[in-house]
Amino acid sequence: MADTTPGLVCGHHHLYSSLARGMPAPPRSPTTFLEILEQVWWRLDVALDLDMLRWSAMLGALEALECGTTAVVDHHESPSAIEGSLDVIAAACAEVGVRVVACYGITDRHGADGARRGLEENERFLRAGGRGMVGVHAAFTCSDETLTRAAGLAADLGTGVHIHVAEGAVDAGSALRLAPLVAEDWLGVHGVHRPAPLPEALGRATLAHNARSNMNNAVGYARPREWPGPVVLGTDGIGGDMLDEARVAYARAREDDVTTTPENVWGWLAAGAALVPEAAGDRVRWSYDGIDDPWRAAFTPGVRALDAWVDGVQVLAGGRATRVDGAEVRARAAEQAQRLFARL
Numbered sequence: 515m516a517d518t519t520p521g522l523v524c525g526h527h528h529l530y531s532s533l534a535r536g537m538p539a540p541p542r543s544p545t546t547f548l549e550i551l552e553q554v555w556w557r558l559d560v561a562l563d564l565d566m567l568r569w570s571a572m573l574g575a576l577e578a579l580e581c582g583t584t585a586v587v588d589h590h591e592s593p594s595a596i597e598g599s600l601d602v603i604a605a606a607c608a609e610v611g612v613r614v615v616a617c618y619g620i621t622d623r624h625g626a627d628g629a630r631r632g633l634e635e636n637e638r639f640l641r642a643g644g645r646g647m648v649g650v651h652a653a654f655t656c657s658d659e660t661l662t663r664a665a666g667l668a669a670d671l672g673t674g675v676h677i678h679v680a681e682g683a684v685d686a687g688s689a690l691r692l693a694p695l696v697a698e699d700w701l702g703v704h705g706v707h708r709p710a711p712l713p714e715a716l717g718r719a720t721l722a723h724n725a726r727s728n729m730n731n732a733v734g735y736a737r738p739r740e741w742p743g744p745v746v747l748g749t750d751g752i753g754g755d756m757l758d759e760a761r762v763a764y765a766r767a768r769e770d771d772v773t774t775t776p777e778n779v780w781g782w783l784a785a786g787a788a789l790v791p792e793a794a795g796d797r798v799r800w801s802y803d804g805i806d807d808p809w810r811a812a813f814t815p816g817v818r819a820l821d822a823w824v825d826g827v828q829v830l831a832g833g834r835a836t837r838v839d840g841a842e843v844r845a846r847a848a849e850q851a852q853r854l855f856a857r858l
């Protein structure tokens with residue numbers, strides 16, 4: 515038994531959503547997944563500016579690190595502040611000491627010009643040496659032309675596409691539209707409403723499973739054990755606590771199929787290292803000796819990350835970030851959250 519593990523990887527995050535907690539309630543209660551997008555997330559993302567984004571990303575990175583998550587695969591959208599947004603996220607994560615694979619989620623929801631500017635932000639960031647992928651929101655908010663352009667850019671740059679796929683019934687047609695474009699280095703998120711049989715090419719991509727988010731949005735269960743390709747775990751923006759996420763994913767998987775083992779789910783957690791290989795060299799020391807045993811990790815409450823090293827540098831000591839003042843980050847994020855809420 516051991517009290518250390520490699521750094522954990524969040525395979526799908528939205529660092530821009532860290533300020534959302536406590537936001538004013540929507541005008542009416544959403545009754546469907548699409549209404550949740552329209553009344554919560556699409557009101558929030560359009561109100562973001564780069565100052566809000568900076569402190570949202572700082573807070574999200576800090577919270578991830580405090581939970582032993584040393585790498586985040588982020589999916590970003592801020593339609594009113596597109597240009598430079600990926601630099602802001604990358605800089606915030608670097609400041610805290612967390613690795614990030616960034617992307618801008620392009621969409622035609624704001625017209626062809628919005629999609630073009632989003633694609634340009636991906637290209638600008640990646641060509642300048644930024645660590646990332648080409649982001650697409652989801653096929654159901656994009657024309658075929660936009661999807662083809664994103665796939666082409668990702669192929670040119672050798673990065674893969676990071677895209678929500680079949681999260682809700684509203685996006686059930688996406689798998690067939692994406693099948694002619696998809697490559698093995700793509701990261702498809704959710705896959706709840708994927709068709710059976712699954713197009714073979716799509717099944718070779720990595721699936722990011724977000725059990726808590728899927729339950730929260732009542733979109734159904736993705737049955738990740740049936741995905742033919744690699745599976746990783748993400749939070750979909752609900753924090754960066756991957757140990758907690760794995761426990762939720764285990765409980766949800768077990769509810770569906772009692773033969774599921776913690777090894778299945780902790781295998782998905784470990785597979786996140788394929789997205790950010792350097793994280794395998796990061797170390798986290800936990801408050802519990804036995805954290806390396808999935809059967810113990812799945813059922814032991816209150817386990818905390820104490821120390822973490824990224825690239826050999828200690829970025830967490832005694833549960834506190836070493837490079838930034840956690841209290842200061844929370845205070846600045848709270849100020850920005852008030853600015854954001856005033857716009858909603």
Ligand SMILES: [Zn+2]
Pocket residue numbers: 526527528589678703750751
């Ligand atoms: Zn997402």
